[in-house]
Amino acid sequence: MAQATLPVPSGSQHDDHGHGHGHPETTTGTTNTKLAMWVFLSSECLFFGAFIATYLLYRGRSLKGPTPKDVYNIPFTSVTSFILLMSSLTMVLALAAIQRGDHRRFRVWLIATALFGLTFISGQIYEFTEFYREGLSLSTNTFGSSFFVLTGIHGMHVTVGIIWLLSLWGLSMQGKIEVQHSEKVEIAGLYWHFVDVVWIVIFTVVYLIPA
């Protein structure tokens, strides 16, 4: 977090704020924040992995319905998944924009990314309500438990991402995101892409591969 101003990287201790060259010097050449983000995301992989494994373990083993076949609306979820996937593209465009100093486009793509994410979340909320109406709740069967907890935790991750993106947008509106801060956008992007990739995995193993 404090890496930008911390005089700790070797050789850069007199380079007061490390902003000078864009990237403070580190042993590996990757900035501290980015490295930390990668490690954090790899940790998250195991977190999601545990829930995905749980879902797979219980697939087709519910003692009573409704089963996935009864509730899934694959076309609908495909559309929201596609929207989430598109948000990764807009995130890339947002980063590219800020890296070349195009603040207007940066904000446009950023807000588009957040809106895509918001659409996805709305879709998920709609889906959850529909499932609930069709008789599937957390306590109905092992499918209900493992499905809602897995996708719910993913949804929370997307929500955190949206708040993050909107915070960046707010800062940008105040003129506080300059070209040299593009790494902050990049880090948020890493997180956002990760959440998208996790969804691709979830969509495939949870929705598409039949029990």
Add this chain to the structure above:
Amino acid sequence: MTDPQIGRRLRLAGLLVGAAAVLTACGNDNGQNSLDPKGPAAQKIDNLFIPILILAIVIGVAVITATVVFALKFRHREGKPDNPKQIHGSTPLEIGWTIVPALILAVVAVPTIATIFDLAKVPKGPHVLQVQVDGKQWWWQFQLPKQPMVDKKVVTSTELHIPIKTKVYLSEQSDNVIHSFWVPELAGKKDVVPNHDNHNTIEADKPGTFLGACAEYCGLSHADMRFRVIAQTMDDWKAWLASEQQGPAQPWSGEIKDLTATKYSCTQCHVFDDSTKDTGRPNLTHLASRSTFAGGTYTVNRKNLTNWVMDAPSMIAMESQKCRQPPETPCVGMPSFTKNTPKGQPVMTRADADTIVTYLLGEK
């Protein structure tokens, strides 16, 4: 004293301590001693374990001796030169002490894997006794279903009778939490896991009483979840079986039925007159044919039974305060019939308790 001497003495002392310890342990005939096997499964485990244990003790004593001897031998003393040779490592040594342990372990692995598969074999045939073991909080139920060796089902608890020199194939079930069935002198343990049909084979060479205990933490009174396996000659076992298969030794009617079925609703959980029924609670038919009750922690006698019938939670910790409150609230264990009695329910009198206990003690 020179250094090699120290080494020798330490090694000797270590071996003596180890040997003495193992011998002492083998000599404990408490009925629950894994080093005192009384059946083929436990014997096979012991045959595998003891040589490896000795090997481990030898290696351990060697390493510890080396630690002590090196430290003393190379201790810096005043006036001695203080310029040790700076050894950074040795590839041959590294290779050596990687490969030698690997070889030792490879040798150990062969009988280990063989024994794993040997013990996992499912015994088959008409001379195998099938027993269903139910882990409850906190007691064991044993069901002998109808099979070639058993012409009429028997449900009993806390004490499992088996014929000697007969493979007993256990099917272990739980409808609550995880327990672990363990009779050290007959076999290793096997967990009793809800939704898993686990099995274990036990067999006793000679008649005897073998103690067992639940070995997986299963809640409040886990420590009081003991049991015993009573191995008998085939004739004795058949006699026991025949006696268990009969109806109650005394008529279960009149006053005793009023008390147990109506006044105190004992029958909500228990059965008094049918040794084939599994109600999920201890079947009390032929209770007095057992030597212990309450998870094998109390001897069956008048004093213990009277206390138990009147105020069980004072003898075993149980979450059973609400058991007598209709409608049935979930509860684990036997409620007190003298304390915390809900409105509309009778408090048990000493006279009633005596009547019930007299009946139970007659249920051989």
Add this chain to the structure above:
Amino acid sequence: MTAVPEVLAPPRPRRLDLLHRPTRTTGFWSWWTTVDHKKIAILYGGTALIFFLIAGIEALLIRLQLAGPNGTVLTQSQYNTLFTMHGTTMVFLVGMPLAVAFGNYFIPLMIGARDVAFPRLNMFGFWAFLIGGLFIYSGFVLGGAPNGGWFGYTPLTSTPMSQGALPGHGPDFWTVGLVMLGFGSVTSGINFIVTILNMRAPGMTLMRMPVFVWMMLVTAFLTVFAIPCVTAALIMVFFDRNFSTNFFLAANGGDPLLYQHLFWLFGHPEVYILILPGMGIISEILPVFARKPLFGYAVVVFSGIAIGFLGWGVWAHHMFATGLGPVAVSAFSLATMLIAIPTGVKIFNWLGTVWGGSVRLKTPMLFALGFIAMFTIGGLSGVTHSIVPADTQQTDTYYVVAHFHYVLFGGLIFAIFGGFYYWWPKIFGKMLDERLGKLNFWLMLIGFNVTFFPMHLLGLEGQPRRTYTYAKGMGWDNINLLVSIGSFIIAASVLVFLVNVVLTTIRGERAPADPWDGRTLEWSIPTPVPEYNFAEIPVVHARDDFWARKYTEDDQGRLVRLPAGGSDSGTTGAVAVAEIEPDSDSGAGEGGDLGGHGEEPGGTGGHGFHMPSPSFYPLILTLGLPILGYAAVFKSPFLAIPGFIVLLFGMYGWAIEPGTAED
């Protein structure tokens, strides 16, 4: 999730500061807001020591109860709570944080850095540890302390409170508290990884790093990957208990063994999370006190890495009795045997280090040697667990209790105490008393063995663990009494340590900067260590760089002291330090001046370094966690709202506050 606001630091912070920025770097209140890795390390260590004493008292109560058959000191319910809390405390609130304490203090010093990569995240990690620990303990007064075992097996723990055999809210406090502790562990793991990979001094290549740093790196990776597994499992337990999910509910098709797989997928790496730092500590102590380099450095490092990898493939050896089937059981048996090989290799290399040395049997060295001996016993009894048929007799008996205490107490705790004696002079500037130290060691060694060696026998003779009492006539009475006596000898040894600490603090001799004639960079800087650690970042030319500045080898490989001035460009008082005979008392006065040798003034902050500034936000952010925790345990949305507000306030405040305040 805490990474979210990290990237939002704006260029004009002053206008945005929500709170007035703390500036104190000394005095009582500075400890609340510090971001200095050394102070945070002391906070970690001190807090963990207090938890260590609490866990010790719990253990003594357990041993009082078990001293004789049919004990009446404790009720069944109290006993269950105590063994649960003893295990939970020792693993999560003592073992892990003590390792983090040493890592925090010495990783930056050993790699030549001025701080860790993320100083405020570091402080957050400490607060999460402290507050998570207090949260779990608050169960004692708020409706039930944890009583489901440190392993919290389902369905015992996952059964809703209303139907459970476990009275009270115990498992709720346990699951939520452990998730909180998990935040702290993962963030400190990330912090260590980034610090070690990214902030090494010039020339400090990976293969020049001290073994302690290497082991902390492996530990950090294990932490970062293992904690999420258990977090997921704990979330499922909490949902089963409170939101009627069916993860482990057999009646609805759930599988209780799933929990065990997830838990031990964390739990076995966790064992190495606990022991690898200990191995690292003694790998530092042995060469210093044998005055020889670590034997087979590269092999020790790689076997540590191998243990880290193999540690992921052995989790089911905790489940040999659960009915996995002979094929799976055989595979895990072989994997378990396999992991014994790198472990054995380490032991042989440590012995190789002692061999041929000029051994000083100072207290740290005694503890390191004790570690080797005790850990060997624990390792060998571990091998007997890989003999699956034998394990089905040993598991869940006192044999296992003996085994893991030999590994974790004889291993980790011995190493930690060795570390205390070794590094105390660097941290507090005072030498712990040697005579009391030796008394501490011998009492602990004897007490430890009297306590835990007989437990092997108890287990083999059939005494199951986690039972609050045992019947008379089982032949266990005498051994149990002996064990209980041993536990009080251990207590006495800890008491001696505390007396030593108090006496040393009051009237201990001042420690020189390099009292042991050390090898690694932390001994090259003055004591007390300045806030900025290194006045000038060292340039590293060798493994054990500081040693190489003091000594070289003649053509027979024997140790030769370099003449004053050295051949190398040491920046600190290396030469003067080398003049001090480490065994003599008279070196102390000289040592006191060492900090002033060279170009360093006594004061701090006089170098124009922009050290990270203190901050309120790690504390504020962490305060949100217990509020949300209580909201979860008591299902109270009214608590959840302030919890989220505090959390968000902490996050945004943190995000818009720059790491280093503008001048």
